[in-house]
Amino acid sequence: MSVNSDCLQVIPLGGVGEIGKNMFVLKYGQEMLVLDAGLKFPEEDMLGIDVVIPDISFLLEYRSLIKGIILTHGHEDHIGAIPYIISELNVPVYGTRLTLGLLRAKMDEFEQLRQLECHEITADQRVKISPSFELDFFRTNHSIPDSVGVIIYNPVGTVVYTSDYKFDQTPVDGKITDFYKLAKLGRKGVLVALSDSTNSDRPGFTPSEKEVGKTIDDIFRLSQNRIIFATFASNIHRIQQVIDAAYLHRRKICVVGRSIINSVQIASELGYLKIPEGIIIDPDQIGQYPPQKLAVITTGSQGEPMSALTRISVSEHRWVEIIEGDTVIISASPIPGNEKLVARTVNNLFQRGADVISQPLFEVHVSGHAGEEEIKMMLNLLRPTYLIPVHGEYRHQVYQARIAEKVGIPRNNIFLVEPGTVMEFSREQSRINGTVAAGKVLVDGLGIGDVGRVVLRDRRLLSEDGIVVVVLVIDPQQKAIVAGPEIITRGFIYVRESEHLLERARNTLLECLLELNVEQLLDWNIVKSRVRDAAGTFFYDQTGRRPIILPVIMETSSK
Structure with a gap:
């Protein structure tokens, strides 16, 4: 990789050709900036692996140049790698209040809080992070509050990283995307946009989160038995709508599952969840209330083997056991690869007498990512010279490239790349300038990177023969x-x-x-x-x- 000091380099270390493991590097001269540091969950053939994180060999080589890591929101695929890499990089971390709150909770589990230098930012704040990089932010709508996109001003030209987004005109918290700021950016000129590709294969617009709220309210109004609601621990807006429905229909709420208990506690303490006094009860109080006066919020919407809902479905949970007539709402769509786990959990729940409500038969989940028309809107607002589709498998990147061509971005100005590709931009031109080390680092227990192909092969052979x-x-x-x-x-x-x-x-x-x-x-x-x-x-x-x-x-x- 030859280096041109007058060029801006954009290097994905993850988050392209895959969903998860988001990490993007910007390099200008002797300064570097890292956008997000996420993990992804193991594929089926990665036996015994807990999580997968990006290979940071390139960052370690240039660690003295890194001015900070910018986190766009609190999902694991954007912050999950921090506990595994921060001790080696030892650089400041920037994020919104909720994002840093969730990150601190993760770091507490790793006993590494002392190694974390945090700087809180807001969507209306500008930060001069180094002589070459000045940051601005814009509010986005996603399936977790306090999400932002990042604007990076630098000597070559403005870069916009949308991160995960959709355009929700009626968000639960009332905070819509800052269209004015995006349009102003487009008028001034955007050199490069890194844009979310997750739902680029879905036509139209992604429905509003409030549509789910209507369904939740209907279920709470009509159900005569206990309600068990399973969702992602980080989906604070959906949890808020469940709390609102329970309060309206005079039900107590019990929260079970370590990760969702932590999220509810953090979001409540920071003011992102409004919980009426006395509505939350402890698990050991469940037996004190009739089923029609009780709702349980839990994890396990993906059928994870050790999650609370999965253990409830096989009668192995300490506090909650399925009662004939329970209504179980699975408020999520299965992540690719988890379909069998979810189906197994649903079957187990039906066998124990529960009534299971899930997508697509009922509108109990909407995505947090932009559909085709929203992507068109984002690109028309920003009007970037160059586009890098990110956060998606390769097919999603291709779909976004086709959308971009429809709104007038030339095919030659769209980069469909793999992790480690070095894209170089000047004011006049762009090019691909080699690659850097990038890939997967497997985490198994306390071991980081000590499990490779040979060990996985042996584990596969052991499991088969x-x-x-x-x-x-x-x-x-x-x-x-x-x-x-x-x-x-x-x-x-x-x-x-x-x-x-x-x-x-x-x-x-x-x-x-x-x-x-x-x-x-x-x-x-x-x-x-x-x-x-x-x-x-x-x-x-x-x-x-x-x-x-x-x-x-x-x-x-x-x-």
């Missing part, structure tokens, strides 16, 4: 095998019904080992290789499976 451990004891003085081979299996066959097969395997392995000369027998690498080959061939011929073969050689000495 199990493991066979072959134990041998060799006496170097006698130059002979004095015990074994003993065979131990896990996840491969049911031992009690396969003793004859294992005995034949022992005999096969013993014959193979007896063919070794003394020099080969004392070379453990040769012994292990022969055991793997012989056992692997035998078990595949007999079962058609390929378990992992793990030879264990122990040494003993005769006296």
Whole structure:
């Protein structure tokens, strides 16, 4: 990557070609700015992985140039990587009040609050973050309050990062997008726009959050039994509408699920949730109220295995158990990949006598992302010279590129890129100028990046065909095998019904080992290789499976 000091470089380290893991870098001269630092949840083949974060090798190489990380809102795919990377980068973090409140709660879990230098910003504030970068912000409507887009003024030209947005004309909190500021930006000239692509494949406009509120109110008005409402922990506006409906129809509310309890507490303390006094009860008080006077707000709208709703659906929750006639509202659409988990939870709820209400049969969820017509409106307001579709899988980026062409942005001015691509902009032209290190860092427990393809492959093999451990004891003085081979299996066959097969395997392995000369027998690498080959061939011929073969050689000495 050659560097032109008069150019602005825009480098996505995540958030393109995928939904999640948002992280975008702006570099001008000897100054860098990072927009968002999110995580994504593991794919089905990432066995045992907790979360996936961006590879920050490039940032570590230039950490002395980074002037700050700007967070646009409090969703995990925009703030979730901070606890894993901030100790290495040690740079200030900027965000709105609620965003920083949610981030501090996450950092408390990691015991890293002392490493976090936070600067609170508002949608009406300008911040001179460095000699080359001055920031302005604009309010956006999304499925979490206090969301902002970012305007980056720099010597080359204005950059606008929309982050996640939609145009909600009747938002729950009454705060609409600042159309005037966006139109003013467009008139002055926007060099580059990084624009949300998530719903670019959906025609029309995304419905208002208040439409869900009407459905919620109808359900609360008509239901004669207990209501269990599952939603994302961060969807504060939806939680507010549930609280309003419960208050109107004289129901008490119990909040269950650690993440949603934290969100409700933080949003309430910061003034983003208005909770009438006395409406919230503790879980151990549930039995004190008749079902028709009670509503439960919980997590688990994605069927997550350890979430409160999933545990309720299989009667494993400490406080809440399904009662015949319960109304369960799943107020979310399944994230791609979670469909089976959600379906399993719904089936379990029906089996226990609940009535389940979910999309698309009932309007209990709307997206927080712009549809096709809203994207057109955003692009017409900003009128950018160049467009980088972000926050979407590749197909979403392509759909937004097609929308952009419809509103007059030339195809050559639209960048469909992968993580690590270096885009370079000057006042006269643009180009792709190489790549930097970018990719996925897998987090498993306390380990960050120590699980790679080889470990995942082994985990996949273990999950598919199990493991066979072959134990041998060799006496170097006698130059002979004095015990074994003993065979131990896990996840491969049911031992009690396969003793004859294992005995034949022992005999096969013993014959193979007896063919070794003394020099080969004392070379453990040769012994292990022969055991793997012989056992692997035998078990595949007999079962058609390929378990992992793990030879264990122990040494003993005769006296």
